[in-house]
Amino acid sequence: MGKGRAPCCDKTKVKRGPWSQDEDLKLISFIHKFGHENWRSLPKQAGLLRCGKSCRLRWINYLRPDVKRGNFSADEEETIIKLHQSFGNKWSKIASKLPGRTDNEIKNVWHTYLKKRLPQSLAEPTSKGSLNEEETSQESSPNASSMSFAGSNISSKEDDAQISQTFEYSQAYSEFTGMLQEVDKPELLEIPFDLSPDIWSFIDGSDSFQQPENSLMTSRTLQDSDEVEKWFKHLESELGLEENDYQQQKQGTGDVEESTSSSLLESYELLIH
DNA sequence: AAGCTCGTCAACCGCGAGGCT
DNA sequence: TAGCCTCGCGGTTGACGAGCT
Incomplete structure (x- = not known):
């Protein structure tokens, strides 16, 4: 790492706040x-x-x-809850399983709504280390950069296996996977x-x-x-x-x-x- | 009607990871 | 190998609207 952190931009020269x-x-x-x-x-x-x-x-x-807006469906909420049990606050990880949803959106929904719906014990992830080291190291594939949506990278096989275990509705999951593959096609950005x-x-x-x-x-x-x-x-x-x-x-x-x-x-x- | 509180969500901040030179 | 740079992530903040008093 370099010494000190270069500011990402000159804050006096950039506009901040809501976008017009x-x-x-x-x-x-x-x-x-x-x-x-x-x-x-x-x-x-x-x-x-x-x-x-x-x-x-x-x-x-x-x-x-491809960003999906509007309320979360019951299925999506269920999915978030289950994934949060597995992954904890790995919002981008969770978002990658929910096509069209962003980590920020999921994070907001969790903190403002889902967390409160659950009993205290369930609101905490099952274990801190549920996302193991291997997974972590696989997370940030550099070649995901050109078209990497926060929410739409194809997951690793290990993830797939874990998710499949996590989900009871594996059929729905395979549909997700198919959709993710679609979403990852750059042409869908058009x-x-x-x-x-x-x-x-x-x-x-x-x-x-x-x-x-x-x-x-x-x-x-x-x-x-x-x-x-x-x-x-x-x-x-x-x-x-x-x-x-x-x-x-x-x-x-x-x-x-x-x-x-x-x-x-x-x-x-x-x-x- | 006015003021206050609370909930929601877009946006910001700081950090770590990893690539490049 | 060290230093620099950019990206992406997760935590936090703050503006704003809705509901309540």
Whole structure:
């Protein structure tokens, strides 16, 4: 380890607190275009006054397309309780067994709700060391980085075995596994309706992204105009926008842009959930 | 209606792990 | 091998809304 800890960012120069819709859009569209190879440099390249950690958290916990929102089902709650018995406060571990759920979300649910539902004895994990050393060493596979969602890495075989023992409903578990494999496919990151770069420029209201030098993302090929048309037709129906509005936005008046950016974000959320 | 308390959840913080030079 | 850097994790905080007095 190095001496001292370099601050992750200059806290006087970054924005903190809740994210605005505009920031969300910038982050979404940047990641859609270029991926998230380097969280530290991402905010600068995306034109965000945020620290990389903040961007990463926002993406993982809220913005990524496969994140499942809304109340936890009884099955999910049951699963969390059982997994907590096995793993203790290994929230990312637990999250990896619940497709679309994030460690943060599970942690919150546990502390605010599930823990209180259980008798004291059950609210504590069965043993501190239930997650053995082998498992721990296998946890952070470096190659999980490029598309590693906090909640969607495929588990090791040892984990699988343990989980299978933990679950009585092994069938449900195998369904989970199948879903996880799906979720781990990078292409599922894609936002519905494959959009052309032009559209993304329009959505975030600028062409100001700095192309990362070593971006892994291949540049998107221009989609045929049918796709674009489909997208706008969909937006129009979702948002009740007139085609005129689109023309105005292309010319770019501030107010219209702002309201549209929020509408588009809503639309995006509608589409992915 | 106003003030207070409590619950929820998004976001922040600090640390350890591990890769790279 | 040491130092540096980034990422991911888990604990904690704080804003905000709902319910209660």
